[in-house]
Amino acid sequence: MEILRVENLCKSYQMGEVEVKALTDASFSVEKGEFVVVLGPSGSGKSTLLNIIGGMDSPTSGKVFFKDEEITGFDDKKLTEYRRKRVGFVFQYYNVMANLTAEENVELAMEIVENPLPIDEVIEAVGLSSRRDHFPSQLSGGEQQRVSIARAIAKNPELLLCDEPTGALDYNTGISIMALLSKLNREMGKTLIVITHNSDIALMADRVIRMRSGQIIENTVNENPINAEEIKW
Amino acid sequence: MTKMDLMLVRMIKNSKSQFLAVLIIIITGICVYTSMSMASANLSDTLDTYYEENRFPHLFVQVLGVPVQVAERLERVEGVGKVTGSLVMDVPVLTEDTEKRKTLRLITIKGDEQELSRSTLLSGRALSDNRKEIWLINQYAKANGIKAGDEIRVQISGADYTMEVAGIVANPEYIYLLESSQSIMPDDEGFGIGYLKEPLGRLIVDEGQNYNYIRIEYEPGAKEEALIEAVEAQLKPYGIISSVKREDQLSNAMIQEELLNLRRLSDSLPLLFLFVAGFILMMILSRMVKKDRLKIGILKAIGYDNQQILLHYVKYAVMAGLAGGLLGSTLGMALAGAMTKLYLEFFNLPLLTVNFDITYIFKAMFLAALFCLISGVVGARGVLKIAPSESMREEPPKKGKRILLERVHFLWKRFSFSRKLVMKNVFRNKKRTAFVISGVALTYGMILFTVTMPSVVDQMMNLHFTEFQKMDYNIGFYKPVDERAVRDLYHIIPIDHAEGKIEYPFELSRGHREVTVNILGLKKDTQFYSFKDTSNRMISMPERGILLSENLAKTLKAEKGDLIRIRSLLTEKEDVEIPVAGVVKQSLGMNLKSMRAQLSGLEASYAMAKETVSKNKILYEQGVLSRQEYDRAVTAERELAAQISSPAIFY
Structure with a gap:
C-alpha cells in the first residue's frame, strides 16, 4: 500500500542574483512499512526533499501526496497538524531540549497528540530505561539520538523521517542507532525514510534512492537487505 | 504542568538574575502605584470624613x-x-x-x-x-x-x-x-x-x-x-x-492640588517603570527568540503551532508581570499605611482612615500583566517568522554594504581596523544607535535641567526684583489708609522712597469672557514698577486705560485698544469700560502655585483704580513682605521641589 507519492518535485532558492536549483523533477513513491534510504553527497538535495516530505518546507512546483492527501496544498495549520500526527523527525544533531530530561523530552512530543504510545514502552524500545531521568548534558551522543528517536516515535506517527541519524556518531553508536531504527521499522511497522551520504547504510534499506545535484539518478529496490550489525564503514 | 511550562520554569531558573532584574523594576513600579494610589485614596477618604465631621462649608x-x-x-x-x-x-x-x-x-x-x-x-x-x-x-x-x-x-x-x-x-x-x-x-x-x-x-x-x-x-x-x-x-x-x-x-484647593498631583504621580510614575520593564522584557524575549531559533524550529517540526510557541515565550513575560504585580502590590500595601500616615502628618489631619483595598492587588497584577503581555508579544513575535526547515540551518549573515563614512575616503583610510568595525556597527545598526543616542541625550538633558534650573530661577528672581519690581518691602494694611500714611512712613523708618498702591478684586469682562482678578492701582510716576511690552520695549504707565499681562490678555482675547468692562465687587458703583493701553510681559508670578481664583496681573492707572474703588484711600493688604522673605520662600519651595523630584530623577 502506497503511503507517500512524490511527483515532479522542484525547489529553487534565490541567492542574491543567482537561482539555486536544490531539487529538480523528483518523483518516487514509498510503500507503507518500507525502509527507504535516500543516498547522496552533500548538496545533492536530499535534506530539501526530506523537509518537503515532512511538511517543513514548500516546493517551487510539484506535488507530494501522503496517502491520498496532497500535503503540498496544505496551509500552515494543516501542515502543523500533518507534522504533529503523521510524521516523526530524527535529526543529525539530535536537537533534544537541553533543560528537559530524556523522559520529559519524549513527553514533550506526546503531549500534543491524542493517542501517543505508552511512555514506558517507548523508553524501553530505545533502551533508555536506566537513563530516563538524565538531562541531555548527562547523556552520550548515542543516548541523545535515542532520546530523539523516542521523541519521534512516541507520537505514534506513520512516517519516520531521519536526517543523517548517524552523521554525528561514532561507528559503534551509529550501528546501534541504525539497528534501533530498523527494529522500529520491522516491529512497529513504521515507514522509515533515512537520508544519508553513507552508502553502506543503503544496504539495510528496502529501497534506495540515489540523488545528485538535486536530481534522483536511481531508484532501486534492495531485494536482500542486511542487518545493521553486518554493516561496516 | 506541561513540558513546555516546565521548560519555561527551568529557563527562568537558569536565568535568575535576568528575570530578577525585570522583576525588581516591575515590583518598584507596582509598589509605587499601589502605595501612592492607596495613600491618595485614604487621604481623600480621610479628608472627606474630616470635612463632613467638621462641617466644612x-x-x-x-x-x-x-x-x-x-x-x-x-x-x-x-x-x-x-x-x-x-x-x-x-x-x-x-x-x-x-x-x-x-x-x-x-x-x-x-x-x-x-x-x-x-x-x-x-x-x-x-x-x-x-x-x-x-x-x-x-x-x-x-x-x-x-x-x-x-x-x-x-x-x-x-x-x-x-x-x-x-x-x-x-x-x-x-x-x-x-x-x-x-x-x-x-x-x-x-x-x-x-x-x-x-x-x-x-x-x-x-x-x-x-x-x-x-x-x-x-x-x-x-x-x-x-x-x-x-x-x-x-x-x-x-x-x-x-x-x-x-x-x-x-x-x-492646595490640598486637592496635592491630591491630584499624588494621583497623577501614582498614575504616571508606575507607567514609567512598567514601560522600562516592558522594554527590557521585549529586548530579552527578542534576543531569546533569536538564540532559540533552532529550538523553535524543532518544536515546529514536532508539531507545535505558532500560537503554542509564542505563548511559551509570552508566558515568561506574563509570569514576570504577575509575580511583580503580586509582590509589588503586597509591598505597596504594606507601605501605604506608613505613607498615608506621613501625608496626614504633613497635612495635619487629625483623623486617620486607612483602608486596605484588596482590589489594588488585582488592578496592579492586571496592569503589570497587561504591560508584560504586550511586551512579550512584541518581543517574541519573531517566533512566527521562523520556518522549521530554515531554523535547522545557520542563520545567513546580514547583508553588508558600504556605510556612508566609507565614501569619505580621506577620513576612512585614517581609521584603524578596529575603529572601522566600530563605525560599521554604528551605521549598520541604525535603530540601536538611535536608541543609545536618545538615551544619552535624555540623561544629559535631565542632568542639565536639574543642574541649571536653580540658576535660571535665580536669574528670574534677579530680573524680577531689579527690573520689574524694585521695592525692598511691601507693607500691607488691614484697612485702607489715607495717603498721608505714606508720608508718615518717612518719619517712622529710614527709607529712600515710598509710594502707595491699591490692590482690589474686580470682575473683568470682554464679550462672554469673564475673569475675576486683583487690580493693581499704581502711581503714574511709579519708581517701583516698570513694564515691557511683548516686543520687549519699556513702556510707561498710561494716562488712561489699563495694562494687561500677556496671560490675562489671552484669557480675555483682548488687544491694545479694546474695551474691557470692569465691575467692582465691593461697591454699588456702575460698571466702567476702560481701553486696554497695552499688553505687558508677564513678570515673575508672586504665587508660584497660582490659583484660578487669584489670577493677578492686571495693572491700571492709579487714578483710575482709585476712582473706581474709593476716594483717597489706599486699600489694604495685611502684612509686610520683604524681598528677602520672598527670596527665602522661593528657595524653600525650590528645595522642596528638588526633594520631591530627586527620586524620580534618580530612577
Whole structure:
C-alpha cells in the first residue's frame, strides 16, 4: 500500500542574483512499512526533499501526496497538524531540549497528540530505561539520538523521517542507532525514510534512492537487505 | 504542568538574575502605584470624613462688614442650609524676636456643635465665655513650641492683649496653612490662626454687630451658581471682598492640588517603570527568540503551532508581570499605611482612615500583566517568522554594504581596523544607535535641567526684583489708609522712597469672557514698577486705560485698544469700560502655585483704580513682605521641589 507519492518535485532558492536549483523533477513513491534510504553527497538535495516530505518546507512546483492527501496544498495549520500526527523527525544533531530530561523530552512530543504510545514502552524500545531521568548534558551522543528517536516515535506517527541519524556518531553508536531504527521499522511497522551520504547504510534499506545535484539518478529496490550489525564503514 | 511550562520554569531558573532584574523594576513600579494610589485614596477618604465631621462649608464670603441679622437672613436663600458668620482680623504677635514677623489671624467662633468649620480640639480644653483665651492652630503652636496653658501676646488696634492658649486645635479651613494666595509656602512659625469666642472678639475688635466673614453650607441638591448670585445680591451693599467656592478655598484647593498631583504621580510614575520593564522584557524575549531559533524550529517540526510557541515565550513575560504585580502590590500595601500616615502628618489631619483595598492587588497584577503581555508579544513575535526547515540551518549573515563614512575616503583610510568595525556597527545598526543616542541625550538633558534650573530661577528672581519690581518691602494694611500714611512712613523708618498702591478684586469682562482678578492701582510716576511690552520695549504707565499681562490678555482675547468692562465687587458703583493701553510681559508670578481664583496681573492707572474703588484711600493688604522673605520662600519651595523630584530623577 502506497503511503507517500512524490511527483515532479522542484525547489529553487534565490541567492542574491543567482537561482539555486536544490531539487529538480523528483518523483518516487514509498510503500507503507518500507525502509527507504535516500543516498547522496552533500548538496545533492536530499535534506530539501526530506523537509518537503515532512511538511517543513514548500516546493517551487510539484506535488507530494501522503496517502491520498496532497500535503503540498496544505496551509500552515494543516501542515502543523500533518507534522504533529503523521510524521516523526530524527535529526543529525539530535536537537533534544537541553533543560528537559530524556523522559520529559519524549513527553514533550506526546503531549500534543491524542493517542501517543505508552511512555514506558517507548523508553524501553530505545533502551533508555536506566537513563530516563538524565538531562541531555548527562547523556552520550548515542543516548541523545535515542532520546530523539523516542521523541519521534512516541507520537505514534506513520512516517519516520531521519536526517543523517548517524552523521554525528561514532561507528559503534551509529550501528546501534541504525539497528534501533530498523527494529522500529520491522516491529512497529513504521515507514522509515533515512537520508544519508553513507552508502553502506543503503544496504539495510528496502529501497534506495540515489540523488545528485538535486536530481534522483536511481531508484532501486534492495531485494536482500542486511542487518545493521553486518554493516561496516 | 506541561513540558513546555516546565521548560519555561527551568529557563527562568537558569536565568535568575535576568528575570530578577525585570522583576525588581516591575515590583518598584507596582509598589509605587499601589502605595501612592492607596495613600491618595485614604487621604481623600480621610479628608472627606474630616470635612463632613467638621462641617466644612461650601461657600466662603469675605465682606467689609455685614450686620449679624443680614448674615442670618442668608439662611432663607434657596439652597442655603447653614450660615456661620465670624469676625476675622490679622494681628501681629508680640514676641522677643523682633527680626521675625509673626501674624495671628483671629477668628471668632460661637463654640456650638452646629457651627460650620468646627475645630477639632487636639489638646487643652474648651473656650470659656468670660476669659481672655484662645485656641491656637496646631501648626503654629508646634512651630513655636506653644502648648495649651501657655500665654500669647498680640496687638489689636494698637493695644496689647495677653491671652491664654486654652487648647491646640486643627481646622478644616487651614489644613494647608497659608496666609494668603500670595504666600508661596506655609510659614508655620510666622503665621497662625487663633480662635476666640465671639463675645471676646467683639470686645476687642471694634466692629459692632457685624461679621466680615461668612461661611455657607448648601442643602443637598442646591444650585450653586444661582445660590451664589442670590447671596452676593444680598451682601453687595456691604462690600464683598471675595466670594470663594469650596473648590477654590485656599487650603482646600492646595490640598486637592496635592491630591491630584499624588494621583497623577501614582498614575504616571508606575507607567514609567512598567514601560522600562516592558522594554527590557521585549529586548530579552527578542534576543531569546533569536538564540532559540533552532529550538523553535524543532518544536515546529514536532508539531507545535505558532500560537503554542509564542505563548511559551509570552508566558515568561506574563509570569514576570504577575509575580511583580503580586509582590509589588503586597509591598505597596504594606507601605501605604506608613505613607498615608506621613501625608496626614504633613497635612495635619487629625483623623486617620486607612483602608486596605484588596482590589489594588488585582488592578496592579492586571496592569503589570497587561504591560508584560504586550511586551512579550512584541518581543517574541519573531517566533512566527521562523520556518522549521530554515531554523535547522545557520542563520545567513546580514547583508553588508558600504556605510556612508566609507565614501569619505580621506577620513576612512585614517581609521584603524578596529575603529572601522566600530563605525560599521554604528551605521549598520541604525535603530540601536538611535536608541543609545536618545538615551544619552535624555540623561544629559535631565542632568542639565536639574543642574541649571536653580540658576535660571535665580536669574528670574534677579530680573524680577531689579527690573520689574524694585521695592525692598511691601507693607500691607488691614484697612485702607489715607495717603498721608505714606508720608508718615518717612518719619517712622529710614527709607529712600515710598509710594502707595491699591490692590482690589474686580470682575473683568470682554464679550462672554469673564475673569475675576486683583487690580493693581499704581502711581503714574511709579519708581517701583516698570513694564515691557511683548516686543520687549519699556513702556510707561498710561494716562488712561489699563495694562494687561500677556496671560490675562489671552484669557480675555483682548488687544491694545479694546474695551474691557470692569465691575467692582465691593461697591454699588456702575460698571466702567476702560481701553486696554497695552499688553505687558508677564513678570515673575508672586504665587508660584497660582490659583484660578487669584489670577493677578492686571495693572491700571492709579487714578483710575482709585476712582473706581474709593476716594483717597489706599486699600489694604495685611502684612509686610520683604524681598528677602520672598527670596527665602522661593528657595524653600525650590528645595522642596528638588526633594520631591530627586527620586524620580534618580530612577
